[in-house]
Amino acid sequence: MKIIFLGAPGAGKGTQAAIVSQKLSIPTISTGEIIRESVRNETPLGKTAKELIEKGELVPDNLVIELVRNRISQDDCKNGFILDGFPRTIEQAKALSEMGVDIDAVVNIFVSDADIIRRMGGRRTCSKCSATYHTLYNPSAKGECCEKCGEKLSVRADDSPETVKKRLEVYHRQTQPLEDYYNDLGKLVTVVGQEKLEDTTRLTLEALKVND
Ligand code: AP5
Numbered sequence: 001m002k003i004i005f006l007g008a009p010g011a012g013k014g015t016q017a018a019i020v021s022q023k024l025s026i027p028t029i030s031t032g033e034i035i036r037e038s039v040r041n042e043t044p045l046g047k048t049a050k051e052l053i054e055k056g057e058l059v060p061d062n063l064v065i066e067l068v069r070n071r072i073s074q075d076d077c078k079n080g081f082i083l084d085g086f087p088r089t090i091e092q093a094k095a096l097s098e099m100g101v102d103i104d105a106v107v108n109i110f111v112s113d114a115d116i117i118r119r120m121g122g123r124r125t126c127s128k129c130s131a132t133y134h135t136l137y138n139p140s141a142k143g144e145c146c147e148k149c150g151e152k153l154s155v156r157a158d159d160s161p162e163t164v165k166k167r168l169e170v171y172h173r174q175t176q177p178l179e180d181y182y183n184d185l186g187k188l189v190t191v192v193g194q195e196k197l198e199d200t201t202r203l204t205l206e207a208l209k210v211n212d
Helices: 015-024 031-040 044-055 061-072 092-098 113-118 161-175 177-184 197-208
Strands: 002-005 027-029 081-085 103-111 123-125 132-134 188-194
Touching: 002 177, 015 027, 015 081, 015 103, 015 132, 015 197, 027 031, 027 061, 031 044, 031 061, 044 061, 044 161, 061 092, 061 113, 081 197, 092 177, 103 177, 103 197, 113 161, 161 177, 177 188, 188 197
Parallel strands: 002 081, 002 103, 027 081, 103 188
Antiparallel strands: 123 132
């Protein structure tokens, strides 16, 4: 299957993508993760992206499109993949279609802005294996360390309240038009994000017609 996870920053795309990826044995491609890794490794992409990410703005379309084009041509994507955080603009969606990618479903996770702002303060991430936790809703069994690899957990540079507000504004202006774009193509399914992760997972699997 080829699936896109759409939704505002912090709606739970990465969390659900990780579960569906394991269930369907297909990789998740998170453009945000790849860009953050490029920033850590100080690659040319990372150098361009660093300031934009920290301000809550999008990285230029051409750079992200090339990144995805290369990634989906790799062997592990032959049987399908999940795109988490791509496309984020109409231009990116058109480029994906021009790559000949036939998407099976676009899962739009809806969470209100107020709930997102409340949630983001508690997110903790592992910079080594990319696992995501929440201090209240999804704590690591190892407290302040990652339960998968033991690395110390951290707060993402773009999770400060001002940057989250800016990311939401960018989302509504540049990414939300994709809901109509994919709805018109008959691909959009909307899942209302729930208080409990497992409830959102159940609704996501139902929307994808995948057995729990
Ligand atoms: P990216 O990394 O994609 O960030 P995002 O879209 O803002 O999404 P997040 O990763 O913040 O949130 P999420 O929806 O995955 O939520 P999560 O599962 O972590 O992009 C970062 C930046 O990179 C962008 O701002 C941009 O600059 C750049 N970029 C990336 N892609 C790009 C592109 N295509 N074009 C241009 N630029 C691009 O959940 C959030 C928290 O809530 C976690 O703590 C989680 O544990 C918790 N949680 C999840 N579900 C629930 C629930 N049901 N109940 C309670 N808590 C929950």
